[in-house]
Each structure stands twice: as C-alpha cells, then as structure tokens.
Amino acid sequence: MTDDRSLSRRDLFRLGMVAGPAALAASCGWQGGPLMPKLNSISLFNDWVGEKILLRNGRLAPVYPVSKRTPSHLFPSYALTNPRPEPPAGWALNVGGLVSKPAVLTLEMIEALPRVTYTVKHHCVEGWSAIATWTGAPLSAIINMVEPKPEAKYLRFDTFDHNYYNGWDLKSAMHPQTLLAYSFNGGPLGAAHGGPVRVYSPIKLGYKLTKYLTSLTFTAERPGGYWEDQGYPWLGGV
Amino acid sequence: MTDDAQPAPETKPEPKPEPVVEPAPAVEAAAAPVEPAPAAIQPEPPAPVPVKATKRPLVKRHHGIVRITHWLNAVLLLGMIASGLQIYGAFPHFGPRNGPYLPNPWDGKKFPESVRLGGWLAGGLNWHFALAWPFVAGGLAYLLYLITSGEWRSLLFRPRDIPRAIQMQLYYLRLRREHPPQGKHNALQKGAYSFIIFLAIISVLTGFAIYKPAQLSWLTALFGGYELTRYWHFWAVWIFIAFSIVHVLLVFLVDPASLRSMITGWYRGRFPSHD
Numbered sequence: 001m002t003d004d005r006s007l008s009r010r011d012l013f014r015l016g017m018v019a020g021p022a023a024l025a026a027s028c029g030w031q032g033g034p035l036m037p038k039l040n041s042i043s044l045f046n047d048w049v050g051e052k053i054l055l056r057n058g059r060l061a062p063v064y065p066v067s068k069r070t071p072s073h074l075f076p077s078y079a080l081t082n083p084r085p086e087p088p089a090g091w092a093l094n095v096g097g098l099v100s101k102p103a104v105l106t107l108e109m110i111e112a113l114p115r116v117t118y119t120v121k122h123h124c125v126e127g128w129s130a131i132a133t134w135t136g137a138p139l140s141a142i143i144n145m146v147e148p149k150p151e152a153k154y155l156r157f158d159t160f161d162h163n164y165y166n167g168w169d170l171k172s173a174m175h176p177q178t179l180l181a182y183s184f185n186g187g188p189l190g191a192a193h194g195g196p197v198r199v200y201s202p203i204k205l206g207y208k209l210t211k212y213l214t215s216l217t218f219t220a221e222r223p224g225g226y227w228e229d230q231g232y233p234w235l236g237g238v
Numbered sequence: 239m240t241d242d243a244q245p246a247p248e249t250k251p252e253p254k255p256e257p258v259v260e261p262a263p264a265v266e267a268a269a270a271p272v273e274p275a276p277a278a279i280q281p282e283p284p285a286p287v288p289v290k291a292t293k294r295p296l297v298k299r300h301h302g303i304v305r306i307t308h309w310l311n312a313v314l315l316l317g318m319i320a321s322g323l324q325i326y327g328a329f330p331h332f333g334p335r336n337g338p339y340l341p342n343p344w345d346g347k348k349f350p351e352s353v354r355l356g357g358w359l360a361g362g363l364n365w366h367f368a369l370a371w372p373f374v375a376g377g378l379a380y381l382l383y384l385i386t387s388g389e390w391r392s393l394l395f396r397p398r399d400i401p402r403a404i405q406m407q408l409y410y411l412r413l414r415r416e417h418p419p420q421g422k423h424n425a426l427q428k429g430a431y432s433f434i435i436f437l438a439i440i441s442v443l444t445g446f447a448i449y450k451p452a453q454l455s456w457l458t459a460l461f462g463g464y465e466l467t468r469y470w471h472f473w474a475v476w477i478f479i480a481f482s483i484v485h486v487l488l489v490f491l492v493d494p495a496s497l498r499s500m501i502t503g504w505y506r507g508r509f510p511s512h513d
Binding site for chain 2: 030031032038039040042043046050054055056059061062070071074075076121123124125126127128129130131202203227230231232233237238
C-alpha cells in the first residue's frame with residue numbers, strides 16, 4: 001500500500017504516457033506520416049456522409065439580395081495559369097463519356113438553354129466567403145439532354161487552365177442550383193472568373209467550381225481532381 | 239494494483255469526526271428534498287485539523303465510461319485544437335473576405351508550427367474531420383451514460399446551486415472559514431462541468447454549421463450566419479484551453495486524489511463520491 005503522494009506521482013507518470021504521444025502528434029506541423037492513408041479513408045467516409053446523408057437534392061442554399069454582394073473587383077479569383085488563361089479559338093464544350101447522346105455545345109447553345117440567375121454565398125475551403133450573382137444553364141438540363149448511361153456515376157470536368165480538372169458526384173451535379181455559368185454580377189465571366197463557361201453552385205466549395213471548362217465526361221469510376229489528388233476532401237460539399 | 243484488491247468496493251464513508259467538507263451522509267440524505275442544512279448549523283471543529291491520521295476508505299468514484307471518455311477527450315481535443323489552428327492559418331480573419339473583420343487578437347497571424355497539426359490546409363482539414371467523429375461519439379456515449387445512470391444529478395448546475403456556488407466562492411476567497419458541505423462535486427464544480435459540456439455541444443454544432451453551411455443553413459443562421467459561426471467556433475477553443483489549464487491546476491491544488499480516481503476509478507480523498 002502506498003500513500004497518496006506517491007500514488008499521484010505515479011498517476012502523473014500515467015498521464016504523461018497519454019499526453020506525450022498526443023503532444024508529439026500535435027507538434028511540428030505533422031501531416032500524419034503513416035496515418036495519412038487512414039486519414040484519407042476517413043475523408044472518403046466523410047464524403048459519403050456529405051453526399052448520402054447531408055446533401056438533399058431539394059434543399060436550396062440561401063440566396064441573398066443584390067445589395068449584399070461583394071464588390072465585383074473584390075471578389076477573389078484563383079487560377080493556376082498567370083496571366084489568366086484565354087479560351088482557345090473556336091471554343092466549344094464537349095459533353096461525352098458514358099452518355100447516349102454526346103454533344104458539342106457552343107456558348108450560344110448554352111445561353112439558349114433555360115436560364116437561372118441567383119445571388120449566393122461563395123465558400124472557400126480557406127475559410128472566407130463572398131457573395132456574387134451568377135447566371136447560367138442548369139447543369140441538370142445538359143445532363144438530361146445527353147442521357148447518361150446507367151453505369152455513369154460521376155462527372156469529370158476538364159479545363160484549359162493548365163492541368164486543372166475536377167470530379168463531381170451526379171447528385172450534386174443534378175442539384176437545381178448547379179449551373180454551367182456564363183455571367184458574373186450581370187456581365188460576362190471574363191478571364192478572371194473562368195470564362196467562357198464555368199461550373200457554379202452554392203452547394204460546393206470554391207475549388208469544386210471548375211473554371212475555364214473544355215469538357216464534361218461521364219464516368220463510372222470516381223475522377224480525382226487537381227486539389228483532391230493532393231489531399232483535399234473530394235466531395236467539397238457545403 | 240494492490241488497492242483494487244481490497245474488498246468492499248462501494249464503501250460509504252462512515253460518519254467520523256473528521257470531515258470539514260463532508261456533511262454526515264445521513265443528514266444529507268434526510269434533507270435531500272429540502273434545502274440542506276446550512277453548514278453553520280453543523281458543529282464545526284474549531285480549526286481544521288489535518289486528518290492524515292485517519293485512513294479514509296477507498297471508494298469507487300468514476301465509472302469506466304466516464305474515465306475512458308475523459309482521457310479520449312483530452313487527446314482528441316488537443317488534436318482538434320491543433321488541426322483547427324492549422325485550418326485557421328488559411329484565412330486568419332473573421333468576416334467577409336475583404337473585411338470588415340470581427341475583433342480578434344490573432345487577426346492576420348498564423349500560429350507557430352509547433353502547435354499545428356496537419357502540415358498544410360488539407361492535412362489540417364483531414365485531421366479535424368477525422369477526429370471530429372470520435373469526439374462526437376465519445377461525447378454522446380458520455381451524455382448517454384450521465385442520463386441513464388442518473389449521474390447527471392451530481393453534475394448539472396441548477397438554480398438551487400447559485401447560493402451554494404456563492405458560498406463556495408466566498409470560501410475560496412477566504413471570506414468564509416469553513417468549507418461548505420457538498421456532494422460529489424461542489425456547486426462551482428457543477429457550474430464548470432455543466433458549462434464545459436454546454437461548450438462542447440456548441441463547438442460541435444458550430445463545427446457542423448461551418449462544415450455544411452448550405453445543407454445546414456438553418457443551423458448556420460441560428461448562430462448568426464457563416465462568418466459569426468466560424469467566430470464562435472474559434473472562441474470556443476480559447477475557453478476550452480482556459481478551462482483545461484484551470485481544471486488541471488485545481489486537481490493538483492485542491493484534490494490530487496481525484497487524478498487517481500479519473501484513471502483507476504477509485505478514490506481515497508477528502509470529498510464525498512456520492513451525493
């Protein structure tokens with residue numbers, strides 16, 4: 001039998017056994033080392049929760065009055081290419097992959113589709129937000145037009161911005177607020193915001209809203225993505 | 239461990255002249271529905287005599303679920319905070335992208351690498367979202383245990399604890415000589431523990447609200463919108479850190495025996511282990 005004093009010293013030692021590795025893990029900006037694959041698997045589980053449980057097709061992200069808009073020149077714009085990439089001559093959007101009716105869409109054809117305009121909040125993975133007005137064709141209209149085959153489960157977006165690419169789940173792509181946008185705050189998208197056509201949706205983080213589109217490809221396998229391949233969450237739903 | 243082998247686990251402390259802080263259990267039980275007799279009525283020894291001589295009984299103080307979730311929380315919270323500070327560095331402001339920003343002593347600053355977990359934004363996010371699950375699961379297991387076992391009664395701060403908390407504070411300020419009578423926890427402890435559970439719930443809710451501000455927009459709106467929700471989530475961190483420092487200090491200053499009870503479950507200290 002030991003007295004209270006030495007017991008608490010022994011307990012202190014035990015506490016150290018627990019706290020030590022935790023503190024070590026927290027120090028030095030550790031990424032996870034051998035635990036990295038585990039973390040990525042959990043991230044995939046989080047994607048599953050985000051898509052299958054939290055994402056409701058009918059639930060719309062809040063819309064804002066135009067007066068709440070971030071001034072256009074202050075709305076951040078990121079791209080891999082600097083200066084901002086210009087569309088190749090004779091630009092058109094290729095829609096293909098696992099579909100019955102592949103299509104090549106010019107900007108005029110996309111603009112002729114039903115038109116949606118909303119003012120919504122943009123959420124960046126970094127933690128900032130900004131509000132802007134976007135106009136475009138619902139992506140669901142294009143998906144319905146090309147008739148995906150039953151085995152098509154994902155949508156891959158490719159761009160003329162270096163090697164930037166991105167993958168989406170079809171449920172998010174079919175969301176009524178997911179657009180192929182061609183207008184920012186009432187004007188054209190321009191080189192800063194991904195013109196001539198970009199993906200826009202208030203239900204995904206900014207890095208999922210692929211700019212400078214060249215093609216949409218329906219796939220059975222989950223496409224990666226420029227940032228996702230480096231470790232960012234794949235779903236990126238908000 | 240030799241102590242655990244000792245028989246008679248749920249030994250109730252026998253009434254003995256010793257406890258300044260322990261009201262005679264029988265009196266406490268009888269007075270339970272009514273306001274318990276104020277300490278002044280109890281005969282107090284003229285001066286608190288050190289009670290080292292009396293061997294106190296070893297009693298079971300903390301259930302296994304409480305101990306496991308407690309230490310799980312300690313580790314998880316450390317990881318959640320470290321990865322959260324990593325995430326913070328990607329946009330070290332609160333408010334819209336171009337301001338105005340909410341008051342924040344760390345505005346525009348990054349935290350040193352030694353307190354960050356994840357290495358870069360993606361790493362921080364993956365750690366944060368991975369640790370969130372066991373944090374929530376542990377919290378739910380703990381709350382479920384509190385409710386089903388009835389242990390919440392000794393922990394939940396209720397209006398009747400207000401005068402007791404004042405008395406306890408007076409004692410700590412040395413404005414009251416004798417330690418007020420208490421059950422498993424004194425009224426200030428009840429306040430602190432009830433508050434920290436509330437804070438954990440707020441942390442989890444604000445966390446989900448900034449994780450899915452569109453899908454859970456009702457929740458985000460409840461906290462005042464995305465930017466404010468992120469702000470509350472950040473302040474919860476500093477309250478957790480302040481709580482933890484005071485918590486650990488008080489363990490060693492007031493009741494070192496309680497550390498053992500949070501590890502083994504068994505307690506041989508000067509406070510009652512049951513209300």
